[in-house]
Amino acid sequence: xxxxxxxxxxxxxxxxxxxxxxxxxxxxxxxxxxxxxxxxxxxxxxxxxxxxxxxxxxxxxxxxxxxxxxxxxxxxxxxxxxxxxxxxxxxxxxxxxxxxxxxxxxxxxxxxxxxxxxxxxxxxxxxxxxxxxxxxxxxxxxxxxxxxxxxxxxxxxxxxxxxxxxxxxxxxxxxxxxxxxxxxxxxxxxxxxxxxxxxxxx
Numbered sequence: 001x002x003x004x005x006x007x008x009x010x011x012x013x014x015x016x017x018x019x020x021x022x023x024x025x026x027x028x029x030x031x032x033x034x035x036x037x038x039x040x041x042x043x044x045x046x047x048x049x050x051x052x053x054x055x056x057x058x059x060x061x062x063x064x065x066x067x068x069x070x071x072x073x074x075x076x077x078x079x080x081x082x083x084x085x086x087x088x089x090x091x092x093x094x095x096x097x098x099x100x101x102x103x104x105x106x107x108x109x110x111x112x113x114x115x116x117x118x119x120x121x122x123x124x125x126x127x128x129x130x131x132x133x134x135x136x137x138x139x140x141x142x143x144x145x146x147x148x149x150x151x152x153x154x155x156x157x158x159x160x161x162x163x164x165x166x167x168x169x170x171x172x173x174x175x176x177x178x179x180x181x182x183x184x185x186x187x188x189x190x191x192x193x194x195x196x197x198x199x200x201x202x
Contacts, residue, residue, distance in 0.1 A: 010111040016077050025083045029155035038070050045069035045140035051178040060133050068126045069137045075104035139179050150190050
């Protein structure tokens with residue numbers, strides 16, 4: 001590393017995930033920020049990769065899947081969370097937003113020393129660098145959103161009913177066996193109360 005003070009503000013910027021609120025167009029009973037969503041995605045991506053290895057003979061590394069999931073929406077720290085209906089309203093908006101996201105990623109890379117940047121390039125650019133892993137991370141992203149809808153429904157909020165149906169349909173179209181496994185065996189647990197989930201006694 002050079003003698004000059006390195007630019008390492010990347011990590012302080014990452015810490016700001018907690019300030020980015022999701023579901024901006026929706027009335028939420030349980031507000032969710034980007035940090036919470038990223039942790040949820042990381043846990044789910046890790047689980048999907050383990051399920052894929054143990055039951056479907058796939059080779060995605062669970063630890064790497066979790067790391068990529070942590071950073072999968074990092075650009076939104078600079079761009080904010082554009083609501084899905086707006087982001088995908090038409091091809092022109094979708095293309096323009098992808099360009100904005102790429103510009104934000106490049107800005108984030110500039111906040112790292114040259115020696116460290118390649119390690120984070122591989123995490124923030126996994127969409128193009130590792131399509132098989134990215135498919136798992138995107139499935140985790142969708143499952144996290146589906147679980148959010150379940151939580152809102154349990155809280156008596158009907159605002160997420162349509163979103164839940166749309167996400168469930170997309171999950172049903174997934175070609176990943178691990179997604180079907182997760183939906184069949186793991187999702188039902190989110191519908192239960194704490195006692196029903198088997199809270200251990202102390």
